[in-house]
Amino acid sequence: MIEFKVTPIRNGTVIDHITVGMALNVLKIIGIKGENVQSTVSVLMHVPSKKAGWKDIVKIEDRELDPKELDKVALISPNATINIIRDYNVAEKFVVEVPDVVKGIVKCQNPGCITNMHEPIEPEFLVESKKPPMLRCIYCDRIMTEVSDYII
Template identity: 85%
Template sequence: MKEFKVTPIRNGTVIDHIDVGMALKVLRIIGLKGENVQSTVSMLMHVPSKKGEWKDIVKIEDRELDPKELDKVALISPNATINIIRDYNVAEKFIVEVPEIVRGIVRCQNPGCVTNLMEPVEPEFVVESKKPLLLRCIYCERLMSDVSDYLI
């Protein structure tokens, strides 16, 4: 029997296995600020996972994530699973994947980098390692590992 701590959703997305503490950042990625929410959104923070660890979960009714949003979730929570819910059931499930190239979704943390100057140059990073995450700016070579405060 399925046990639910929150109202089940009919159609939408469950982002499960989010690294504990990252649920609010996931909500920010998908642009939910509370003012213009038109559908049911549930957030569970610090719930036990089957592996005996802790995780966060976000459930959004009537919404799927676009590729940029999926890449951003992968960058802050590489083990997150995306469950597409249709008619109350999990119709599709996949694990997010860190892309090979990170373009236009993370700011370089080097304030002097050309991507942070007046003329707009789109930031771009090569992914040197996925786990643990390590990005190298293609313009200034600065390495970044924790990008959660630098998402665009």
């Protein structure tokens, strides 16, 4: 059965297979706040996934994601797929990938970490595992447990 829950978009990006519950964090990452929206954005939460369980989906008209945004999406939703839509069709599809180096895109969750003091030190993490993402601060050794709350 084909279901149309939202109007198809002509050109833009569909971020599919988002970890259920993470859609609003994805919007935050790509800077969609509401008052600044200039094109149609559809958000689907808690959609049944053909693969297994539940997922969220975000569809943005006339917009593509830059590499930094893709890295951030990977950190909160490592199975997300990026579908570039051109003339109503999926022109490109890829799975996001957690980067080898996480630098300057996540804040350390340890309030006592030197990167959270007044020093101008850019937070940096070792990627101990990509799926699920496991980040260790190179300055204080803290393992990040709530990455989605600390995206810069």
